[in-house]
Amino acid sequence: MSNMTIRQISFSDIKPLSKIILELYEEAPYFLTFKEKPSIKTLILILSTKVAMAEDKKIMDMVATDAFGTLMAECEILPKTGKNIIGILVKKEFRGNGVGSTLLNFCIDNLRKLGALEFYAEIDARNHLALSFFKKNGFKQLSAVAVPNSDNVQENETKIITMVLR
Numbered sequence: 001m002s003n004m005t006i007r008q009i010s011f012s013d014i015k016p017l018s019k020i021i022l023e024l025y026e027e028a029p030y031f032l033t034f035k036e037k038p039s040i041k042t043l044i045l046i047l048s049t050k051v052a053m054a055e056d057k058k059i060m061d062m063v064a065t066d067a068f069g070t071l072m073a074e075c076e077i078l079p080k081t082g083k084n085i086i087g088i089l090v091k092k093e094f095r096g097n098g099v100g101s102t103l104l105n106f107c108i109d110n111l112r113k114l115g116a117l118e119f120y121a122e123i124d125a126r127n128h129l130a131l132s133f134f135k136k137n138g139f140k141q142l143s144a145v146a147v148p149n150s151d152n153v154q155e156n157e158t159k160i161i162t163m164v165l166r
C-alpha cells in the first residue's frame with residue numbers, strides 16, 4: 001500500500017488500537033491470545049505498558065498508518081526468553097493489501113540489524129489467515145501443540161502452531 005507510514009507505537013495509539021483489538025475479538029477470538037474478551041480498562045493498561053516498554057527499547061512495537069494518519073496495523077516483537085515472538089494485527093478493511101507483510105518485514109529487518117537471528121509466531125490452528133500470512137513471509141512450521149483452553153477440559157483444547165523464521 002502506498003502512502004503508508006511506519007512508526008513506533010505512542011500513547012495516542014492506545015484508544016484506536018483498543019477499538020481494533022475489540023473488533024478483532026468479535027471477528028474471531030482465536031486471532032488474539034486473550035482467554036476472554038478484554039475490558040477496555042484491561043486493554044488500556046496492557047497497551048500503556050507496551051508503549052512504555054517500546055519507549056524503553058525493551059520490545060519492538062510499531063504501527064502503520066495510512067495517508068490520513070488512520071491506524072491500520074500494529075506489530076510487536078517480544079524478546080521473550082531469548083526468542084523474538086511476533087504479534088501482528090491489521091484492521092479488517094486494510095487486509096490483503098500487503099500492509100501486514102510490509103510492517104512485519106520492517107520490524108524483522110530492524111531487529112536483524114540489532115543481531116536477532118530467529119523469529120517465532122504462535123498461532124491458533126483455526127487461524128488460517130495468519131498461517132498462510134506467515135508462510136507467505138518465509139516462516140516454517142516448527143511444532144503443533146494442544147493446550148487446554150480452561151480447566152484442563154479436553155474438548156476445550158486449542159492447537160497452537162509455532163512457526164519460525166531463521
Ligand SMILES: CC(C)(COP(=O)(O)OP(=O)(O)OC[C@H]1O[C@@H](n2cnc3c(N)ncnc32)[C@H](O)[C@@H]1OP(=O)(O)O)[C@@H](O)C(=O)NCCC(=O)NCCS
Binds near residue numbers: 031089096121133
Ligand atoms: C494475518 C494478518 C496480520 C495479515 O495481514 P495483511 O495485511 O492482510 O497481510 P498481507 O496483505 O501482507 O498478506 C495477506 C495474505 O493473506 C491472505 N489474504 C488475501 N486476501 C486477504 C484479505 N482480503 N484479507 C485477509 N487476508 C487476505 C493471502 O494469503 C495474502 O497473501 P497474498 O498477498 O499472497 O494473496 C491479518 O489477516 C490479521 O490481522 N489477522 C488477524 C490477527 C491475527 O490473526 N494475527 C496473527 C496472530 S500473531
